[in-house]
Amino acid sequence: MYKILLIEDDTSLFQEIKERLKQWSYEVYGIHDFSQVMQGFAQVNPDLTIIDIQLPMFDGFHWCRMIRDHSNVPIVFLSSRDHPTDMVMSMNLGADDFVQKPFHLDVLVAKIQAILRRVYHYSTEESELKTWLEATVDKERNRVTNEVGAIELTKNEIIILSMLIERKNRIVTRDELINRLWDDQRFVSDNTLTVNVNRLRKKLAEIGLGGAIETKVGQGYMALEKL
Structure with missing residues (x-):
C-alpha cells in the first residue's frame, strides 16, 4: 500500500x-x-x-x-x-x-x-547493479559510487542515466527521454529536459564524471564508454 x-x-x-x-x-x-x-x-x-x-x-x-x-x-x-x-x-x-x-x-x-x-x-524491474566508467550505478537506490565518492540521484536523473548507459556510445534522442520521463508532455518545455540533464552532469562531476555525457546538438545525448 x-x-x-x-x-x-x-x-x-x-x-x-x-x-x-x-x-x-x-x-x-x-x-x-x-x-x-x-x-x-x-x-x-x-x-x-x-x-x-x-x-x-x-x-x-x-x-x-x-x-x-x-x-x-x-x-x-x-x-x-x-x-x-x-x-x-x-x-x-x-x-x-x-x-x-x-x-x-x-x-x-x-x-x-x-x-x-x-x-x-x-x-523493481531494473534493480541490478551496473558498472560504467569504473563506477557502480545502483538503480534501486538511485546512487552512483566510485573511488572518488558517491552521489544520490533523483528518480528522473537515474532514469536518464540508465537509458544512456544502456546504449553507451549511441545517441538517445530528446524525444525518447521525454517520453520515458513524463506521461503528459503538455507541461514539459524543451528546457525542462536540459535542466534535468545539466543537474545530472553537475552531480556526476562531483565524482569525476562531469564529461561522461555528451550533447549531440539537435539530436539528444550520449553516455561515453571511455573518458
Missing part, C-alpha cells in the same frame, strides 16, 4: 482527494501546521507527495526545494494558476507532474498511478 502526503490547505478539496485515493487503497496523510511541513514529511515518509502551489506561510515551490534537499520522492504539483512559468518551474525543481485546477479526480488518480508504476516498478 502506497503512502501519499497531500499538502493542501483547502480542507474540502483535501477531503475530496483523500476519499477518492482511499478508494484505490492509498494511505493519505495531510499537514496540520503549514510551518512544519518538513516535520510532517519526515513522519510520513511518503511514496509520493502532492503539493498545492498556493499555501500558507511558504508556497509549494519552497517546500519542493526543501523536500528535494532530503528526498527523491515523486512530487505532483496542484495549482489554480495557469501561468506557463509555474509549470516550467515545477518541472525544473524536480516535480514529476503538474495538475491544474479545476481537475477531474479520475485524471489525478491516473497520473498518480502512472508515476508510481513508472518510478517503483521501474526500480
Whole structure:
C-alpha cells in the first residue's frame, strides 16, 4: 500500500482527494501546521507527495526545494494558476507532474498511478547493479559510487542515466527521454529536459564524471564508454 502526503490547505478539496485515493487503497496523510511541513514529511515518509502551489506561510515551490534537499520522492504539483512559468518551474525543481485546477479526480488518480508504476516498478524491474566508467550505478537506490565518492540521484536523473548507459556510445534522442520521463508532455518545455540533464552532469562531476555525457546538438545525448 502506497503512502501519499497531500499538502493542501483547502480542507474540502483535501477531503475530496483523500476519499477518492482511499478508494484505490492509498494511505493519505495531510499537514496540520503549514510551518512544519518538513516535520510532517519526515513522519510520513511518503511514496509520493502532492503539493498545492498556493499555501500558507511558504508556497509549494519552497517546500519542493526543501523536500528535494532530503528526498527523491515523486512530487505532483496542484495549482489554480495557469501561468506557463509555474509549470516550467515545477518541472525544473524536480516535480514529476503538474495538475491544474479545476481537475477531474479520475485524471489525478491516473497520473498518480502512472508515476508510481513508472518510478517503483521501474526500480523493481531494473534493480541490478551496473558498472560504467569504473563506477557502480545502483538503480534501486538511485546512487552512483566510485573511488572518488558517491552521489544520490533523483528518480528522473537515474532514469536518464540508465537509458544512456544502456546504449553507451549511441545517441538517445530528446524525444525518447521525454517520453520515458513524463506521461503528459503538455507541461514539459524543451528546457525542462536540459535542466534535468545539466543537474545530472553537475552531480556526476562531483565524482569525476562531469564529461561522461555528451550533447549531440539537435539530436539528444550520449553516455561515453571511455573518458
